[in-house]
Amino acid sequence: MGENESFLKFLFDAIFVAFSGGRRYKAWLTALLIIIIFGLISYSYQFREGLIITGMRDQVSWGLYISNFTFFVGVAASAVMIVIPLYIYNFKLFKPIITFGEYLAVGALLIVIANVLADIGRVDRLHHMLPILGTPNFPQSLLMWDMVVLTGYLLLNLLIPSYSLFKTYHNTKPKRWIKAFIYLSIPWAISIHTVTAFIYGGLVARPFWNTALMAPRFLSSAFASGPAFLIIALLIIRKNNEILREEISDRAINILAQIVAIGGVVSLFFLGTEVYTIGYSQSAHWINLKYLMFGLEHNGVYYGRLVPFFWASFILTLVATILLINPGTRKNYRILPVACFLIFTGLWIEKGLGLVIPGFIPSPVGEIHEYMPTLMEVMISAAGWAFGFFVYTLLVRVSIAIETGEIGSYGGMSRLDYLRSLKERRSSE
Amino acid sequence: MKETRRDLIKKAAGAVGMASVIPVSKPVISLTLEEFLQKHFKEMTEEDKREVIERLEREYKEKYGIDANIKTTPPIKGVVWGYALNIQKCIGCRRCVYACVRENNQSRGSPDDPSIPAIQWIRVVRVEKEKIHPESETGRDFRTKFGEVHAGVNIEITDSYYDPDKVPEKDYYYIPIQCQQCERPPCVKACPTKATWKEPDGIIVVDYNWCIGCRFCMAACPYWARHFNWAEPYIPKEEINTNMHYLGNRLRMKGVVEKCTFCIQRTREGKYPACVEICPVGARKFGNLLDPESEIRKILEEKRVFRLKEEAGTNPKFFYFMD
Numbered sequence: 001m002g003e004n005e006s007f008l009k010f011l012f013d014a015i016f017v018a019f020s021g022g023r024r025y026k027a028w029l030t031a032l033l034i035i036i037i038f039g040l041i042s043y044s045y046q047f048r049e050g051l052i053i054t055g056m057r058d059q060v061s062w063g064l065y066i067s068n069f070t071f072f073v074g075v076a077a078s079a080v081m082i083v084i085p086l087y088i089y090n091f092k093l094f095k096p097i098i099t100f101g102e103y104l105a106v107g108a109l110l111i112v113i114a115n116v117l118a119d120i121g122r123v124d125r126l127h128h129m130l131p132i133l134g135t136p137n138f139p140q141s142l143l144m145w146d147m148v149v150l151t152g153y154l155l156l157n158l159l160i161p162s163y164s165l166f167k168t169y170h171n172t173k174p175k176r177w178i179k180a181f182i183y184l185s186i187p188w189a190i191s192i193h194t195v196t197a198f199i200y201g202g203l204v205a206r207p208f209w210n211t212a213l214m215a216p217r218f219l220s221s222a223f224a225s226g227p228a229f230l231i232i233a234l235l236i237i238r239k240n241n242e243i244l245r246e247e248i249s250d251r252a253i254n255i256l257a258q259i260v261a262i263g264g265v266v267s268l269f270f271l272g273t274e275v276y277t278i279g280y281s282q283s284a285h286w287i288n289l290k291y292l293m294f295g296l297e298h299n300g301v302y303y304g305r306l307v308p309f310f311w312a313s314f315i316l317t318l319v320a321t322i323l324l325i326n327p328g329t330r331k332n333y334r335i336l337p338v339a340c341f342l343i344f345t346g347l348w349i350e351k352g353l354g355l356v357i358p359g360f361i362p363s364p365v366g367e368i369h370e371y372m373p374t375l376m377e378v379m380i381s382a383a384g385w386a387f388g389f390f391v392y393t394l395l396v397r398v399s400i401a402i403e404t405g406e407i408g409s410y411g412g413m414s415r416l417d418y419l420r421s422l423k424e425r426r427s428s429e
Numbered sequence: 430m431k432e433t434r435r436d437l438i439k440k441a442a443g444a445v446g447m448a449s450v451i452p453v454s455k456p457v458i459s460l461t462l463e464e465f466l467q468k469h470f471k472e473m474t475e476e477d478k479r480e481v482i483e484r485l486e487r488e489y490k491e492k493y494g495i496d497a498n499i500k501t502t503p504p505i506k507g508v509v510w511g512y513a514l515n516i517q518k519c520i521g522c523r524r525c526v527y528a529c530v531r532e533n534n535q536s537r538g539s540p541d542d543p544s545i546p547a548i549q550w551i552r553v554v555r556v557e558k559e560k561i562h563p564e565s566e567t568g569r570d571f572r573t574k575f576g577e578v579h580a581g582v583n584i585e586i587t588d589s590y591y592d593p594d595k596v597p598e599k600d601y602y603y604i605p606i607q608c609q610q611c612e613r614p615p616c617v618k619a620c621p622t623k624a625t626w627k628e629p630d631g632i633i634v635v636d637y638n639w640c641i642g643c644r645f646c647m648a649a650c651p652y653w654a655r656h657f658n659w660a661e662p663y664i665p666k667e668e669i670n671t672n673m674h675y676l677g678n679r680l681r682m683k684g685v686v687e688k689c690t691f692c693i694q695r696t697r698e699g700k701y702p703a704c705v706e707i708c709p710v711g712a713r714k715f716g717n718l719l720d721p722e723s724e725i726r727k728i729l730e731e732k733r734v735f736r737l738k739e740e741a742g743t744n745p746k747f748f749y750f751m752d
């Protein structure tokens with residue numbers, strides 16, 4: 001068995017198939033590539049001139065980059081919502097979608113990394129964070145923790161699905177040791193979003209973030225946004241692939257949609273408790289939230305750039321949650337992707353701009369300075385998105401090709417037998 | 430599909446056009462190997478320090494044509510610096526701000542791009558004296574019966590851009606805020622690379638050659654004391670203060686964080702910080718907290734002293750007082 005499993009052949013086949021596809025597939029990749037290129041051009045200006053080309057300043061010292069970073073950590077973490085039902089509760093219907101979920105974590109983490117890199121003032125000194133080469137402030141600094149857990153999670157989510165595909169490709173059984181990594185990935189997923197929440201939650205300087213509810217809120221919204229994205233991806237995959245149309249069952253999608261709905265409900269509930277606790281007591285935390293929800297007035301000037309975003313986010317999340325709770329709309333495949341898109345957008349605002357920016361306004365010494373990202377900043381951040389989407393697309397393409405027998409070493413079988421065995425593989429453990 | 434792509438290209442082209450307005454004469458990368466291999470300040474031997482300083486002095490000479498003298502004067506034993514500021518006296522003239530900018534070589538912004546802000550380590554904020562008005566309504570049916578009583582200050586929302594020509598104004602306090610040299614500094618805890626730390630004399634410093642510019646410390650500072658070089662700093666050559674300290678006022682580069690160091694280059698040599706010297710009303714007091722005879726200790730014992738945001742648990746060594 002083992003001796004014939006060539007890794008190189010697997011890799012070459014995978015790379016080859018990743019870049020082959022229909023016209024629309026190639027157009028999609030090209031579009032992403034163009035976005036990436038424009039982002040890189042913009043970044044070269046940022047690299048030369050400094051972060052001055054962004055809308056950030058001392059008053060609002062983190063902006064769009066860190067917003068996207070925060071949100072996509074959540075999307076990455078949510079892969080666990082497929083892993084838990086499948087591996088803990090043995091919910092077999094998730095078997096055909098597991099690789100798409102795990103690779104989603106990879107794509108999301110690439111967006112995370114791209115946006116963090118874009119935000120760093122001195123990328124030439126990143127090695128200062130590493131042991132031996134640098135002086136990592138571990139365990140004191142939460143950024144160090146985040147780097148450790150994010151790197152680990154990226155490796156886990158590259159390894160687990162790739163290993164599974166590798167075995168499928170050679171039509172051999174996965175070894176038992178991979179289970180250890182799969183189980184490890186569950187607490188690890190929770191940890192990445194918890195640590196990311198702690199980056200904010202541990203800052204006494206920023207009352208808006210300094211709340212114990214930060215990590216629970218992060219997790220609840222993540223468990224809605226990630227699966228919402230995955231549903232859209234699965235619907236697209238189903239539409240374009242005959243074999244997977246049967247495999248990715250309505251029931252699996254329905255369960256995912258219910259997970260999104262629950263995530264939405266819990267998120268809204270947490271938002272409500274936060275608004276009540278802070279708003280009713282009118283404590284020091286209130287001023288930032290007030291800025292976010294209603295805007296502030298000072299010396300006759302109104303500052304409320306985030307207000308429409310907050311309410312849009314709230315309404316989008318609320319409407320989507322209702323659509324997803326109601327079985328009639330949830331099971332309607334025309335409405336479902338729309339609802340998923342709405343909640344994804346709503347939570348992107350909430351966990352991105354709506355979380356990061358109001359923490360800075362007003363500043364700790366009482367200055368109200370509003371933030372607006374520049375076009376170049378948007379393009380750099382978008383390139384990060386495009387990069388993640390690009391890689392995710394390729395990974396999904398390879399997974400489909402292997403799962404459906406488009407490529408594979410067939411383990412010495414005829415194609416027909418092989419396809420049959422693939423099918424059995426998916427329905428058994 | 431086609432449309433959106435075309436849109437995108439249009440937008441992108443716009444951005445590139447915008448960018449080309451920015452002068453592009455600077456070298457894309459000016460990183461030398463020595464700079465890349467430089468160690469953390471605290472891990473340098475005396476020999477390493479000498480080499481780094483020679484290199485920096487050479488660089489400053491090439492770039493600005495100045496003869497800088499960069500010192501690494503160590504802390505004085507038995508000294509922990511403390512600061513006290515009399516907010517009753519402060520008239521909000523902001524002279525300390527400008528003295529600080531000059532002494533500590535802060536960026537003046539940019540001569541040809543007004544969007545590039547100047548850096549100022551001291552920020553003087555104006556706050557209205559909170560009053561208890563006879564007619565003020567708190568809640569539904571409570572009316573106070575007092576006269577015009579001043580009842581403290583609140584820095585939740587302040588004015589940073591009041592007109593310094595009009596000061597002092599009745600009904601306002603001016604609160605200069607700079608790094609409070611916290612005994613338990615959240616900025617130090619936050620820094621992923623230990624690029625910022627507390628020296629034995631209590632001053633929080635930054636190794637500008639070690640900072641990666643992540644700005645986590647800025648988010649962590651409750652006093653908005655840390656400032657970032659969003660662009661390459663600009664200082665007219667003749668205004669550069671050549672008396673420098675490695676951990677203090679030496680010239681910075683783009684992409685790193687900087688902050689007040691109680692004028693480490695002066696105070697470690699027995700001089701007062703520049704802001705103390707310039708203050709026209711003598712509102713600023715500075716001294717050794719460990720010396721029971723020092724002026725600062727007298728103030729702490731005899732005056733009405735408070736610290737900003739005590740609830741943050743940062744234990745500042747910067748005190749505010751009233752007579």
Ligand code: SF4
Pocket residue numbers: 607608609610611614615616617633649650651652653654655688743
């Ligand atoms: S005032 Fe800010 S920068 Fe200064 S020591 Fe405290 S936390 Fe750090």
Ligand code: SF4
Pocket residue numbers: 619620621622623624625635639640641642643644645646647685686
């Ligand atoms: S910006 Fe520099 S000093 Fe501040 S936390 Fe990051 S590396 Fe440390």
